[in-house]
Amino acid sequence: MNRHCSCEEIYRMLSEYIDDEIDSLMKEMMEEHIRECERCLSLLHTIEKTLSFSREIHRRKNVPQRVVERVYYEIRIRYRR
Amino acid sequence: MTKTDGELVLVERAKNGDVKAFEDLIKITSSRIYNLGLRLLHNKEDAADIMQETYIAAYENLPKFKGDSSFSTWLYRIATNFALMKMRKEKGRKISEERLKEISRHLYDTTFTDWSESPVDHLKKQELKEVLDKAIESLPPKYRSVFVLHDIEGLPIAEVAEILSISKGAVKTRSHRSRLYLREKLSEYFKGSGVKNLMRV
Numbered sequence: 040m041n042r043h044c045s046c047e048e049i050y051r052m053l054s055e056y057i058d059d060e061i062d063s064l065m066k067e068m069m070e071e072h073i074r075e076c077e078r079c080l081s082l083l084h085t086i087e088k089t090l091s092f093s094r095e096i097h098r099r100k101n102v103p104q105r106v107v108e109r110v111y112y113e114i115r116i117r118y119r120r
Numbered sequence: 121m122t123k124t125d126g127e128l129v130l131v132e133r134a135k136n137g138d139v140k141a142f143e144d145l146i147k148i149t150s151s152r153i154y155n156l157g158l159r160l161l162h163n164k165e166d167a168a169d170i171m172q173e174t175y176i177a178a179y180e181n182l183p184k185f186k187g188d189s190s191f192s193t194w195l196y197r198i199a200t201n202f203a204l205m206k207m208r209k210e211k212g213r214k215i216s217e218e219r220l221k222e223i224s225r226h227l228y229d230t231t232f233t234d235w236s237e238s239p240v241d242h243l244k245k246q247e248l249k250e251v252l253d254k255a256i257e258s259l260p261p262k263y264r265s266v267f268v269l270h271d272i273e274g275l276p277i278a279e280v281a282e283i284l285s286i287s288k289g290a291v292k293t294r295s296h297r298s299r300l301y302l303r304e305k306l307s308e309y310f311k312g313s314g315v316k317n318l319m320r321v
Binding site: 051053055058060077078081082084085087088089090093096097100101102106107109111117 | 158159176179224232235237249252253256271272274277292295299303306
């Protein structure tokens with residue numbers, strides 16, 4: 040591999056790395072850098088943790104039945120044939 | 121028959137005036153639409169309103185649905201548009217787009233502390249929820265919608281782009297800036313600057 044990633048590139052492209060939106064060569068270069076760079080590894084870990092916390096606190100909740108009933112009612116009274 | 125095929129059969133029946141078929145579509149999709157409203161607006165009443173407005177608009181516009189996207193994507197688009205209208209009327213202060221851009225340009229000067237393995241007890245979890253909710257709410261609507269659709273709903277970038285009628289590049293940029301900003305807010309929390317300070321945008 041001839042080219043190396045800089046910390047700035049990692050910072051700019053980390054989301055694309057997380058989303059798997061980069062080609063395999065770039066992915067390999069980024070991983071090589073992250074393995075050696077504690078700062079970029081911390082950045083990766085903390086972004087991933089931010090995302091997992093966000094998902095955890097927004098777990099899907101059940102729709103209250105009265106809310107569904109209200110929608111049914113609105114549709115029925117407006118569009119009953 | 122796949123889930124999408126099943127939806128399309130119900131859509132065709134609803135288009136022909138079968139209200140029961142439309143109710144079945146509501147049954148299948150309401151959890152996603154209600155939770156999208158909750159996640160975007162953080163308020164049960166608003167989520168219920170968004171859901172009602174979405175299904176009434178969907179029913180009225182069914183003849184225009186050509187099946188170019190999935191029915192769920194189409195519903196997501198309607199619901200997100202209603203939510204965006206509500207978000208734009210919100211009174212709370214928002215982080216400026218300039219600041220979001222600045223974070224994605226200059227934050228690299230700082231040293232990063234890896235707090236990802238920090239123990240989080242029940243109390244801390246509550247505080248974290250408060251910090252994160254407030255930070256997500258302070259994102260400008262066009263950033264919050266991308267963050268919620270992509271990172272919380274888990275929709276792929278291409279689908280988010282379709283829902284918001286923006287390019288994939290714009291989704292990626294907004295997603296990256298939002299993530300960096302939220303990460304920064306959590307870093308401040310773990311550095312111990314206190315919940316009170318973090319409540320400020």
